[in-house]
Amino acid sequence: GENVEQHPSTLSVQEGDSAVIKCTYSDSASNYFPWYKQELGKRPQLIIDIRSNVGEKKDQRIAVTLNKTAKHFSLHITETQPEDSAVYFCAAQKGLNTGTASKLTFGTGTRLQVTL
Amino acid sequence: GAVVSQHPSWVICKSGTSVKIECRSLDFQATTMFWYRQFPKQSLMLMATSNEGSKATYEQGVEKDKFLINHASLTLSTLTVTSAHPEDSSFYICSARTINEQFFGPGTRLTVL
Numbered sequence: 001g002e003n004v005e006q007h008p009s010t011l012s013v014q015e016g017d018s019a020v021i022k023c024t025y026s027d028s029a030s031n032y033f034p035w036y037k038q039e040l041g042k043r044p045q046l047i048i049d050i051r052s053n054v055g056e057k058k059d060q061r062i063a064v065t066l067n068k069t070a071k072h073f074s075l076h077i078t079e080t081q082p083e084d085s086a087v088y089f090c091a092a093q094k095g096l097n098t099g100t101a102s103k104l105t106f107g108t109g110t111r112l113q114v115t116l
Numbered sequence: 117g118a119v120v121s122q123h124p125s126w127v128i129c130k131s132g133t134s135v136k137i138e139c140r141s142l143d144f145q146a147t148t149m150f151w152y153r154q155f156p157k158q159s160l161m162l163m164a165t166s167n168e169g170s171k172a173t174y175e176q177g178v179e180k181d182k183f184l185i186n187h188a189s190l191t192l193s194t195l196t197v198t199s200a201h202p203e204d205s206s207f208y209i210c211s212a213r214t215i216n217e218q219f220f221g222p223g224t225r226l227t228v229l
Contacts, residue, residue: 041223041225043209043220103150104150104162108158108159
């Protein structure tokens with residue numbers, strides 16, 4: 001089955017700096033890669049996603065890049081703010097939009113701390 | 117986006133009792149729902165995949181007789197933790213999937229004394 005690795009496990013940045021979180025996946029058939037932000041005691045919230053036919057996607061301060069050949073994808077947060085502090089999870093899935101999608105496989109999470 | 121609700125949001129029970137958690141998709145029909153368990157400072161671990169009208173598919177290591185899942189309609193799935201023990205204390209999160217996205221419930225914090 002799919003295996004997703006995520007690094008780093010913790011990341012501390014100063015407000016205004018950029019943060020980068022990296023994930024690798026094992027199943028070349030995976031074609032959907034979402035990123036979730038989870039605050040303490042809350043549900044995971046989708047912040048951005050990318051599909052395998054795209055190499056990069058950006059939404060304001062958040063961007064995701066995908067390298068299918070190397071089977072890795074990264075989350076980039078620019079101009080970090082204290083409210084960005086949370087745990088971030090990457091995930092991988094195959095078969096989305098086909099009606100026979102596989103389960104989401106999550107990374108181990110990155111605890112991001114944005115300090116003043 | 118679509119809304120998924122869970123009830124209760126938290127529950128405290130005595131060891132040996134059973135607890136039922138409900139997961140509802142409020143504004144869409146979900147043929148597939150998922151149940152996750154999340155221990156402190158850990159990732160979401162999939163427990164089972166629930167398809168409407170059929171038996172749930174459990175992940176390896178998850179006891180199907182202990183974690184009973186019923187997906188009786190396109191908008192409701194339930195997870196019953198039977199004979200709960202302190203090691204079952206965790207954050208349980210459901211999610212419901214449309215054809216192109218998965219939506220998570222707010223989670224249920226279970227504490228077994």
